[in-house]
Amino acid sequence: MRTTRVTVAAIAVAAALTLTACGGETAKTESVTSLTGQSKAGKATVLDRPFDKPELVLTDTTGKPWNLREQTKGKPTLIYFGYTNCPDVCPLTMSNIAVAKKALPKADQDKLQVVFVTTDPERDTPDSLGAWLKAQDPSFTGLTGDFATIQAAARKLGIGIEAPQKLADGKVVSMHGAQVIAFSPKTDEGYLLYGEGTTVDDYTKDLPKIIKGENP
Numbered sequence: 001m002r003t004t005r006v007t008v009a010a011i012a013v014a015a016a017l018t019l020t021a022c023g024g025e026t027a028k029t030e031s032v033t034s035l036t037g038q039s040k041a042g043k044a045t046v047l048d049r050p051f052d053k054p055e056l057v058l059t060d061t062t063g064k065p066w067n068l069r070e071q072t073k074g075k076p077t078l079i080y081f082g083y084t085n086c087p088d089v090c091p092l093t094m095s096n097i098a099v100a101k102k103a104l105p106k107a108d109q110d111k112l113q114v115v116f117v118t119t120d121p122e123r124d125t126p127d128s129l130g131a132w133l134k135a136q137d138p139s140f141t142g143l144t145g146d147f148a149t150i151q152a153a154a155r156k157l158g159i160g161i162e163a164p165q166k167l168a169d170g171k172v173v174s175m176h177g178a179q180v181i182a183f184s185p186k187t188d189e190g191y192l193l194y195g196e197g198t199t200v201d202d203y204t205k206d207l208p209k210i211i212k213g214e215n216p
Contacts (some may be wrong), residue, residue, distance in 0.1 A: 014032040044192050044206060044216050049192035053183060054153040058117065058145035061130030066143055068115070076211045077113040077183040080153050081161055083120035083174045084132040089196055093180065100203035114140045119161045121147050121175040157181055157190060186213035188213045
């Protein structure tokens with residue numbers, strides 16, 4: 001799989017993050033300083049300056065507090081921000097990762113942490129989030145909690161999200177960045193960025209190296 005390396009010069013440029021409204025719409029947020037640049041669809045972006053793992057304590061699908069830093073320390077970890085009522089991008093992303101994960105040897109499957117953080121915590125309760133993720137992969141971790149806390153953590157990773165909004169037709173949509181960030185088990189830093197165009201084959205090729213903390 002071809003990768004794009006983000007240079008120091010690129011990350012210094014202010015960029016407008018593109019948010020995805022599940023259902024096919026997109027919108028632009030305000031300009032913010034992007035620490036990552038943006039990956040091209042289906043290609044991993046190797047971050048020249050990796051992200052620190054944010055301090056984030058939310059509620060998991062069993063209703064218990066879950067500390068991101070503590071419970072993923074030293075583990076290869078994929079993090080994605082989305083919501084369960086999304087009709088397309090979110091379930092497709094989780095499904096692609098789930099299928100690719102099953103291609104790994106059992107020992108590597110057990111090492112990989114996949115964390116789904118809801119951008120719609122009012123509707124995504126621990127129970128509903130747990131049921132949704134169980135259909136994808138029972139080992140995936142689902143987190144919900146205070147929206148402001150979730151939004152702040154996402155922004156530290158260069159991902160923009162907006163509070164869910166009700167449309168004129170009554171539908172509720174959550175605008176959110178659709179990137180998946182991979183954290184290295186060696187450094188606990190987010191060093192790879194995947195766009196929403198990443199396929200099952202892309203993840204299948206890259207996961208064995210992510211497990212080892214290597215570049216794809």
